[in-house]
Amino acid sequence: MTSPSAPNGPVFAAPHAAPPVGTLLTPPEPTRRGRPLGTWALALSVIATVLASAVGGFAAFRSARGAAPGLATMSSNGFDWRVLSPVRDLVLLGEVAFWSGTVIGLTAIVLGLVAIVRRSGRGAGIAGLVIAVLGPVIFGGLTLVAIVAGLAGVSSGGSPV
Template sequence: MSQPDASPAPQDPPAVPAVWAPPSAAPFGTPTSAAGAPAQPPGAPQGWSAPPAGVYAPPPGYAPAAGYPVASAGPGALYGPPAPAKRGGVLGFTALALALVATVGASLVAAIASFNIGLGAGREVVSRPFTGDFDWGVLTPVRDWVLLGEVSFWVGTALGVWALIQGIVAIVTSRGRGAGIAAVVIAALGPIAFGAVVQGFLTAGLAAGTGIGG
């Protein structure tokens, strides 16, 4: 009597091809030098060191194309270029101070000198016989006041021009723009104010010296 054939051995299931995935870490760890620092890549210059974590650095020998800015690797590169420093307003306030001295100071000195010039010249005009021509000799007793008036005029002119130029520079460079605008306006009106003050006080001095005003 024949024996039944043995059942066939079960076959292994077909192997499923494995999906390749990149390794999460080097099999033997990050290559380091003898001192424990990251190994120097080939072609890197002497003294190369790895950039800090989170900061991108171009590979050694990389050169950007012409026309592209080069950003230095560092903590500041993560937040963009630093904001420009705020400029002070010393330039504008200095121009304003010069304009005030040129306009107010020079006009005040000229007012005192003009009144005394008119007062002395008026007295000389009254004490001399009347002639049709103006005699400049009436200014001889008040020549010191005349000199003071001339000095105030030239000093005020020099300071006014200085304040005008410095005020314009302050406006253009935003270094005290408001004060610079005020300095330009005051310096421009300075000659008009100076002339009006001299005319008014000279007339008042002449009226007091000649007794026309009573």
């Protein structure tokens, strides 16, 4: 049992201050887990945009240089696909770069959207989504520049392939 305190004795002080009025006392928030979705979206979008565009641009440049002599002797009544026969391996490399970039880019878009909706790496998901959407524009632009550069190099006395 406790004994009553003396009338002029020490006063008991609470060890902490009471919370302000209107404060909702809740358990602490659970620890946040890793946010891999946004990071995966960002990594895949960079791979699809940069790597596929670089490989496609290289293949386009080399294909244009190799097919240029056949293009110069071709008639104007239609395109003869046999002109690409000497560079068929480079054309195949360009196609593989295009389709692999497409698949990886679409995967990055889906992962970016899921990361944004689930708030699992939202910033990286947004960046991945933007980069993946810009990927086809970058691929097409780089391929166009590479084809023009390849054709211009041959017409100025460069050697094919």
